[in-house]
Amino acid sequence: MGEFDLIRRYFQRPAAAGVDVGVGDDCAVLVPTPGVRWLVSSDMLVEGRHFLSTVDPARLGHKALAVNLSDLAACGAAPRGFTLALALPRVDEAWLAGFSRGLLGLADAQGCPLVGGDTTQGPLNLCITVFGEAPAGQALLRSGARVGDEIWVSGMLGDARLALEVFRGTVALVGNAFERVRLAMECPTPRVALGQALRGIATAALDLSDGLLGDLGHLLAASGVGARLDVDALPRSAVLAAQPAALQHTCVLAGGDDYELVFTAPPGARLPDVGVPLTRIGVIEAAPGLRVVDAQGRDLAHGLRSFDHFAA
Incomplete structure (x- = not known):
C-alpha cells in the first residue's frame, strides 16, 4: 500500500462544517468565525518516550488527539480541527485500522475534524497540531492568578x-x-x-x-x-x-x-x-x-x- 492509498483508506473523510477543504489538498481551507481568536497547539508522541510499544493502537489514537485537546481545554477553546504528521516503520493495516478508529472516534465526539497532515516511513512518531477558537479576550491563560485565589x-x-x-x-x-x-x-x-x-x-x-x-x-x-x-x-x-x-x-x-x-x-x-x-x-x-x-x-x-x- 502506498502513502496516498494509506491516507485515503484510513484518514480521508468528507469535509466537515467550517472546513471548505480538508484532507487531500496541499492545504486545508478553514472558515474563521467572526469575533473569535484562533488557538493552536502541537504535541508529539514518540514510541518508548511517551507510550509503550504494547499499547492498543485504538487507545494510542485516542490519546494522541486527547493530549492536544487538553491544551485547548486549558485555554477555554472550542476545537475546530487538527492535522496529523505520522511516521511509520512499515504499513500495518491492522494497526492503522485500530489507530484511526481511536483517533477519529474522539475527533467525532469532540467535533474536531482531521483536516490534513503528512505520512512518512521512520520510527513510530505522532505529531498533532490542533486548532481551536475562543471569543476575543476570553481565552484562559496561565498569567492571571491573583493573591487569594x-x-x-x-x-x-x-x-x-x-x-x-x-x-x-x-x-x-x-x-x-x-x-x-x-x-x-x-x-x-x-x-x-x-x-x-x-x-x-x-x-x-x-x-x-x-x-x-x-x-x-x-x-x-x-x-x-x-x-x-x-x-x-x-x-x-x-x-x-x-x-x-x-x-x-x-x-x-x-x-x-x-x-x-x-x-x-x-x-x-x-x-x-x-x-x-x-x-x-x-x-x-x-x-x-x-x-x-x-x-x-x-x-x-x-x-x-x-x-x-x-x-x-
Whole structure:
C-alpha cells in the first residue's frame, strides 16, 4: 500500500462544517468565525518516550488527539480541527485500522475534524497540531492568578503514574484495579467542556501533562505569585489511596499524564457543573514558590520534581 492509498483508506473523510477543504489538498481551507481568536497547539508522541510499544493502537489514537485537546481545554477553546504528521516503520493495516478508529472516534465526539497532515516511513512518531477558537479576550491563560485565589483541579490525579509503576515492575496490581489505572494512562479524557465553561470564571488555567508540581509552577511563574498546596486534599482514586503514602505523593505531585485541568478562581466563585468533579487543593499566596503542606498545615519535605524530557 502506498502513502496516498494509506491516507485515503484510513484518514480521508468528507469535509466537515467550517472546513471548505480538508484532507487531500496541499492545504486545508478553514472558515474563521467572526469575533473569535484562533488557538493552536502541537504535541508529539514518540514510541518508548511517551507510550509503550504494547499499547492498543485504538487507545494510542485516542490519546494522541486527547493530549492536544487538553491544551485547548486549558485555554477555554472550542476545537475546530487538527492535522496529523505520522511516521511509520512499515504499513500495518491492522494497526492503522485500530489507530484511526481511536483517533477519529474522539475527533467525532469532540467535533474536531482531521483536516490534513503528512505520512512518512521512520520510527513510530505522532505529531498533532490542533486548532481551536475562543471569543476575543476570553481565552484562559496561565498569567492571571491573583493573591487569594483558590486553586482547583478536575478529576483524579496519579492513576497514570501508578500504571507506569506497574509496567516498571515496582507495583503489583491485577484485574480491575490494574485496568482502571491503565485506562487513565492510555485513554485520558480531555476536559474540553469544562475549559469552555470556565471562561469568565477562572483567572488562570493549564492542563497537567508533566506533573502537578512542575505544571502548577509554570502557572505561578507566569502570574508572578506563589502558592500553598494541600497534599491531603489532592483527589485520588481508591486504587491509588490503597498504596503507601510515599507512592501516593509521588503519583499525585509528580506523576504526569493526568491531563486534568488546574485553575485558579476567586473565593466564592460559582464554578460550572459539567459532570466533572472539582476539588479545591490550595490557595495563591504573595510569597514566591510552591509550598506543599499536610492536613495540619505542616510543610511536606518531598524532594519530588516533575517530568522533564531533557533532564529525565
